[in-house]
Amino acid sequence: MSGEEEENAAELKLGEDFVKAKCLMNGEVSLILDRRLEQLQQLSEDPLNQMPQVFEKSLQYVKRFSRYNNPDAVRQVREILSRHQLAEFELVVLGNLCPETVEEAIAMVPSLKDKGRGLDDEAIEKMLTDLALIKSSSSSGHLLKKLGFGLASL
Amino acid sequence: MFFHIILERNMQLHPRHFGARLREKLVSKLIKDVEGTCSGRHGFVVAIMGIEHVGKGLIRDGTGFVTFPVKYKCVVFRPFKGEILEAVVTMVNKMGFFAEAGPVQIFVSNHLIPDDMEFQSADTPNYTTSDGSVKIQKDTEVRLKIIGTRVDATEIFCIGTIKDDFLGVISDPSAAV
Structure with a gap:
């Protein structure tokens, strides 16, 4: 594995195995794992018990940290972000962390500021405002404080 | 991620x-x-x-x-070096703290916790700023950056830092500014 040493997410170097992989936002993973759990529910009483710990921990994690909970909001986030010529990895980091300022976005995804991408501060700002709109209008009750953030930033 | x-x-x-x-x-x-x-x-x-x-x-x-x-x-x-993600603190001691992001464990050493946070060995051990406004203890949600991974056949361990801009406790509004 020669790629191992050069691996660096900040420079979008993920190694050859992950070049073709599709990155998933926490909200998307949550939908996928939920569907999986439902399928298993039809086969047995207590499906979570039969799943490996990795599954259970991942499910808990994505539930806790996904900003968007209904499928429509998750789809909208990907749609809005994909208008901006982002790499998959960048898109998902932004979708997961929902930075509120341009500086924060660049600190989270340093590659946004790379050579001649035509992404100036204004474009990033616009992208974040669009994101915040979805965040505050997705009306699920999960993690009220995060909803609070979204409203405050409007 | x-x-x-x-x-x-x-x-x-x-x-x-x-x-x-x-x-x-x-x-x-x-x-x-x-x-x-x-x-x-x-x-x-x-x-x-x-x-x-x-x-x-x-x-x-x-x-x-x-x-x-x-x-x-x-x-x-799969965690990557340089990746920034959110995690839940699972254990705090004077060496630093452990956090979990899904299946992966991440250790943040006390050298990689901001200098203004001190270790307190109370009932629930924690790291707190001198004015008490920010506290890291079990179940705190933190945003951290992975700076290294150690891989063996069946496990991945990560080393993380919260000593950088826009990292640290999430739920605290003052940390988000």
């Missing part, structure tokens, strides 16, 4: 399974063998989503077992 990825595995099947339900058997065996495992290269296999392709079987000399190359789609969790 979670990924949707296509992986390949050589599956060995006993001849008694050869029949109309061969493919079904391959799938259930694949799920049993692979889900929940971890490799340094691909990370943790969280869930198998489907079979992409089953290649031609090859009879193994001497045993009668047949090896099928199976390509399958799955969701994996």
Whole structure:
């Protein structure tokens, strides 16, 4: 594995195995794992018990940290972000962390500021405002404080 | 980060399974063998989503077992150096703290916690700023950056930092500014 040493997410170097992989936002993973759990529910009483710990921990994690909970909001986030010529990895980091300022976005995804991408501060700002709109209008009750953030930033 | 990825595995099947339900058997065996495992290269296999392709079987000399190359789609969790993610603190001690992001454990040493946070060995050990406004203890949600990974055959451990801009406790509004 020669790629191992050069691996660096900040420079979008993920190694050859992950070049073709599709990155998933926490909200998307949550939908996928939920569907999986439902399928298993039809086969047995207590499906979570039969799943490996990795599954259970991942499910808990994505539930806790996904900003968007209904499928429509998750789809909208990907749609809005994909208008901006982002790499998959960048898109998902932004979708997961929902930075509120341009500086924060660049600190989270340093590659946004790379050579001649035509992404100036204004474009990033616009992208974040669009994101915040979805965040505050997705009306699920999960993690009220995060909803609070979204409203405050409007 | 979670990924949707296509992986390949050589599956060995006993001849008694050869029949109309061969493919079904391959799938259930694949799920049993692979889900929940971890490799340094691909990370943790969280869930198998489907079979992409089953290649031609090859009879193994001497045993009668047949090896099928199976390509399958799955969701994996793979942490990367340089990645920023959110995690839940699981244990705090004077060396630093451990946090969990899904299946992966991340250690943040006290050298990588901002200097203005001091360790307090109370009932619930914690790191607190001198004015008490920010506190890290068990179950705190933090945003951290992975600065290193250590990989062995069945486990991935990460080293993280919260000593950088926009990292640290999440739920605290003052940390988000």
